[in-house]
Amino acid sequence: MKFTPEHDALRKTVRDFVEKEINPYCDEWEAAGEFPIKDLFKKLGNLGLLGIQKPEAYGGMGLDYSYNLVAAEELGLALCGGVPLAIGVQTDMCTPALARFGSDELKREFLAPAIAGDRVGCIGVSEVDAGSDVAGIRTNARKDGDDYIINGSKMWITNSPKADFICLLANTSDDKPHRNKSLILVPTDTPGVSFSPHLNKLGMRSSETAQIFLDDVRVPQRNRIGAEGTGFMMQMMQFQEERMWGAANVIKALEACIDRTITYCRERRTFGQALIDNQYIHFRLAELQTEVEALRALTYQACEQHIAGQDATRLASMAKLKAGRLGREVTDACLQFWGGNGYMWDNPVSRAFRDVRLVSIGGGADEIMLGIICKLMGILPSKRRD
């Protein structure tokens, strides 16, 4: 990955934004269980940061994915994972399929305001009975004249309580599970859309998560992204960007965790010496930093493949898997070295420990990544779906 002065300038813009607009308020937002998403997104939109890789015709910067990667990395310096997650949902989870496959009309109606920070989006894939098994979702969209009538529900949907639209995966026919799905844009003010109260989460406290209910929700068929029946394929492609974004976002968050732990272990003394002077501790921290560099290299390689137009599924899945596993390892080890202070709720390492736990679950759990990697290695026993 070769970074240019333009990458460095973008890095600085994102870092300044994190320092000025996010970090001073993280404690308050974490305690409140929400943050002013509309205000913050408008500020991000004004700086162009919600459309780095999106087409210029819709207000984006038209840059390649390496710039997105840089932004995702810098957002990892936020003092909470919830706000970067909300931003990642807008830029890399609920809009990539729209940007790639949506009609001009849809892009003007949904993408341009999402890039400008005027509309908040969310991605509605998971359901109570179908998270890992995306093909098993039950929400269905039945045709009625020029419209769809949608019934079902979606579970654990980030940003949904404040979202203006859902990029919704629904079954639009009785065909086979991989061929019967479509991605449909559903404005949240459509009659029949409702939300559960906020879900009470272990981490990512400042991001808002809820269940969405869809009860005879009527939307025009022109709100479908791309051809009918291609939603599963589009969502799998959309997952690649989500997974690379997730891996990139973890890198600096873990480095910050290690750095904070080094500072603490220099100051904290036991048995007449600084904690850091115990060989076990400084060796362990060096080992973890080495692992973070390996994650960075893997993530950059996935990104390079993606930019070159090659299929990055294998490397993106590996990067996501490594990010989740390493995130748990680094935050757990660091928390241990903070002792009782690390166990306190408001400790930054304790927050990182809780926040990063999501990476092994959301957007495809570790085991799903392993399944994809095995499949691409040709070692996954074939399965029959009844």
Ligand SMILES: Cc1cc2nc3c(=O)[nH]c(=O)nc-3n(C[C@H](O)[C@H](O)[C@H](O)COP(=O)(O)OP(=O)(O)OC[C@H]3O[C@@H](n4cnc5c(N)ncnc54)[C@H](O)[C@@H]3O)c2cc1C
């Ligand atoms: C905070 C948060 C935010 C989220 N945001 C969104 C969002 O915005 N939009 C959205 O659509 N979804 C969202 N999700 C849902 C998330 O993507 C799912 O939780 C995830 O895909 C796992 O699905 P599940 O929880 O149903 O777990 P299940 O599918 O029930 O699996 C449970 C566990 O079983 C294991 N497992 C599953 N399948 C296999 C297998 N084949 N082999 C071996 N082990 C297996 C895994 O360890 C997995 O964690 C969010 C979840 C959380 C917690």
